[in-house]
Amino acid sequence: MGSKVSLPNSIEETLALLSSGGYLADRALATVLHLSLRMKRPLFLEGEAGVGKTEIAKVLAATLNRPLVRLQCYEGLDISSAVYEWNYAAQMVEIRLSEAAGKVERENLTTSLYSPRFLIKRPVLQALETTERGAPIFLIDELDRTDEAFEAFLLEVLSDSQVTIPELGTIKSDEPPITIITTNRTREIHDALKRRCLYHWVDYPNAERELKIVETKLPGAAKALSEQVVAFVQKLREDDALFKKPGVAETLDWATALTELQEVALDPEMVSDTLGVLLKYQEDIDRIKGSKTKSILDEIRMEANSQATIAGSMHMPTA
Structure with a gap:
């Protein structure tokens, strides 16, 4: 389990915390994350898929030694899946046992049936439970996949760290969870949230x-492979005609795949054969493979040679 880890006290400490978990953030991200932690406000992260939004919550859970509660959003997500539901099977057993024992006082039975022991806690309720290590990391992942009705429900959770259950009343956390919300911007999220x-x-x-x-x-x-992979991906992202530009996750997958194939540098044939690791749409693969791949590689080599020439001239002895 481990002991409770203190929150970072500065932007530099936040950068170091993320780095210790293998996440290399820029200063702007570290700044807003630091403020989110100190102000106890949810952090809303928006960006293209694969740029590392979800990974931030995972790294925080690992480095702060907090439990990670993940609510994976999808179309049709409702309260019974996200927040709570009643254990109807156990409630039916309770009713049968009460009937068999001759204890069927409607009011008392109703109170008993809707007690916490019959409550099945889903991610939102789990996130409101503070542990000895502190409040959990609550990841609301890909919120843009849900509908506006569910967004509206989340307002109470985000504002007051509480949930109202009609049969039980209001359940409030002792300490607000560290909430990370991600969206790939497939639709706009309401301003109220x-x-x-x-x-x-x-x-x-x-x-x-x-x-x-x-x-x-x-x-x-x-080293040469890593440099060429990054340079190739950076060139691809300049192509606005691509349906889906590769994210950091795809860069890592591609570098991993090429390393597994024991490649030490990029060549046109191997790039074309492995583009399915990097690009996820056939139209994008067709656009890049072949002559386009060779053109990008030639450009990368020319730039590398130019940089090497400049570096060499800077170190040439003067007369």
Whole structure:
């Protein structure tokens, strides 16, 4: 289980905390996360799929030694799946036992049936339970997949860290959970919910930070391969004609796949053969493989040679 870990006291400590969990954040993200933790406000993270939004909650749970409660959102998500439901089978058994014992006082039986022992707690209620290690990390993942009715329900949870159950009353947490909300922006989230959160757009990392991420996550990958993989992905993201640009998750998957194939550098044939790891739509694969792949690789090599020439000239001895 382990002991309770204190929250970071500065932006630098927040950066260090994330880094200790293998997450290389930029300062802007660390700043808003630090404020979210200190102000006890939910953090609303928006961005393309695969840029590392969900991973932030996982890293916080690991580094702060808190339980992670994950509410995976989907179309049709309702209160019985997200918050609570009654154990109807156990309630029926209770009714039969009461009838057999001749104790069928309607009012007392109703009170007994709707007591906490018959309550099945789903993620929202679980997130309101504080442990000896502190409040849980509550991940509301891909909120944009649900409907506006469920959004409206969440307002009470996000504002007051409580849930109202008609048969029991209001259940309130002793300490607000550390709430991370993610969305891929497939639809707009209502302003009423956003107002209750701090907001941050998680963008694709620049080449330098993405290379550090690959080197951190895949220390066994060849240096040249890691550099070329990152450079190739960065070039792909400049192509606005792609249906779905690759995220950091895809970069790591591709670097892992190429390492498994014992590749030490990119070549056009191997890139075309493994594009299905990096791109998830056939139209995108058809667009990139072949001549487009060779063109990108040639561009990457030219840039690498140019940088090497500049670096060499800077170190040339002067007369």
